[in-house]
Amino acid sequence: MVLDVFGPVKRLIKLGTVCIDNNVFRLHYKATVIIMMSFSLLVTSVQFFGQPIHCIQKDDIPNDLLETYCWIHSTFTLPHAMNKKVGVEVAHPGVDQYKPGDTKTYHSYYQWVWIVLFMQALVFYVPRYLWKLWEGERLKSLVLGLNKPIIAEKVKNEQIGLLVLYLKANIRYHNWYFFYFVICEVLNFVNVIIQMYVIDAFLGGAFSSYGSDVLNYTEKDQEDRVDPMIATFPRMTKCTFYRYGSSGEVQRHDALCILPLNIVNEKIYIFLWFWLIFLAVMSGLMLLYRIIVIFIPALRFLILKSRAKFTDPNHLKLVMEVSKIGDWFLLYLLCKNIDGHHFKELIQQYSREIVEDGSGQPMVQPNEKEMEALKSAD
Template sequence: MVYDVLGSIRSLIKLDDYSIDNNVFRLHYKATVIFLVAFSLLVTSNQYFGDPIDCIQRDDVPPALLDTYCWIHSTFTLPDALDKKIGVEVPHPGIDKYTPGEKRVYHKYYQWVCFVLFLQAVMFYIPRYLWKMWEGRRLKSLVLHLDSPIMDKDDRDEQVNMVVDYFRTNIRYHNSYFYYYVFCEFLNFVNVILQMYLIDAFLGGAFSTYGFDVIQYTEMDQENRVDPMIAIFPRMTKCTFHRYGSSGDVQRHDALCILPLNIVNEKIYVFLWFWFVFLAIITGALLVYRLFVIFLDPVRKTMLKSRARLCNPYNLNIVLSVTKIGDWFLLYLLCKNMEGQNFREFIERYSEEIMKSSNGNDNEKEPIINKSGNETPEER
């Protein structure tokens, strides 16, 4: 059954032809979405095509009726019975004789787990959708067939010249392109934090420390520990069913209900706790790194030079001397997607165009690039 469920999400695993983002971004809209959709399908298969609840009682209430009633109206446990000795004081964790006024914890979430997981998958894909909309397939239009190492010389020359013409016409007009991308990265960070609060509210405030509680549980003595997974996702609960008796009086029927689906739910949310914490940490670190990129020009130059190793530093510095941050970002994406030799050809031709334009305009201030590849400002 598990393999059948996971096989239905293979269509989500597809390599993109062009890379318009980074690995951290892909962890949000690819890995996380695949996890959430897979978990949603797994829970759905057990919930609607299996037997998610079984209730037992000694009276003449039909079992199917009791199961349906308890599934719809939720079940409960007694938190004061979690610490009692199993098999001596209570039959199961959280199960004990109920006295009026005693605190009860109702478990209603299990009906909605599959829907909440799917909603979370949609929310994790929203930043990707926005970025694709704002990016507008610009990178794909510029790369053309220059991602291939084998091309006809005339075709390569023509396509390289088209990219050069585009940059010559649109240089310094790409800042919004870059800041849209940064906004989507920030949205990823906000979203993963929001998802953690959403699950915490969904599980009654138990998710925020869930991972820590599980770790502490594994380090405790066997006799003195209470499984936090059973406290949040109980396998055995109670259900109260009322009906009229033969004399017309209201009769109360107590039933014990087994929730085998919670064995799956508890593992899912343990994984999600650690995964979301990991995502939040690396996405937050990426945003700090992005601040360095925005405010420190040497960082941007170092990044592009380290990726464009085949390019002549002299030519690359000429191009970088006339670019703004948006132009740099587009050049960086082009370098990621173009074949190295083709990108080097583009940089060489574009630097020649810049030098020609600089020599033909005596009234414009342009940086002079020495042969070592470093900029030396000079006013004309």
């Protein structure tokens, strides 16, 4: 049964054959989407196939009618009763006799948790969708079959030759490719910040400090502390049902309602509090890394060199001397997807091509070490 519920999520786990992004990007459209979709399905299964609310009352109102009414119209707690001693002053935190003028805190969010989680999962996928749209499977068409370590020599040479021709013909024309990706990374960061505010508004302002309150709760004395999870996701609430009596007067009936679903909700949102903060920090660090890469060209060479371990650094230097940041980004993605030895041959041929164009005029003048590297490659 559990496997059937989470069956639709399985397809999200599968990774593509060609990687067009990075690990932080995948945390958004893979990990976060899977987490939120799983939570949404979990809440849905409990809400619609279990019994999310149980109400207790001493009058002759049918329980099914009362529970349906309280579920639809929401239940409430009394903030002034949250700090009272359980078992002495009140039966449960926040549950007390209502008096005219007392402040009520209504809890109706639990009806919408699964929808909000599902919508948030869709929003987290939007930057990925835009990047795929702008990328247009360009990298997949360039990789050809070079991601396989074993390939026929003739086929390999043809594919490397075609790729070299493309890179040379489109040199310094890939900046848009890089900046579209940066835009999507910025959208990821902005989205996770907005989502934190959305959840905070959804939970009535309780989410912004929810995780820290839970951590502080464990350090307080047991007699003085109030569980923030119970305050935000009460397990027992009150519900007032009105009806006409036999004389035509309006009768008021108070009921105690137990919300088993909130046991699930409180765990979901404590996890999301820590996860979204982690995601925001990682996305912010990635944007800082992008800024450094944009303004420090020497770092690009070091990054590509560390990735292309089999490639001669002198060949990489020749390539980087004529490449803009968009060309570097494309080469970095190619390096991630192409077999290391194939990438080595690609850079060898590419560096040889950029030393001389068709008319014999050099695009870049190699130094002594770079010239020796080219000769040794021959």
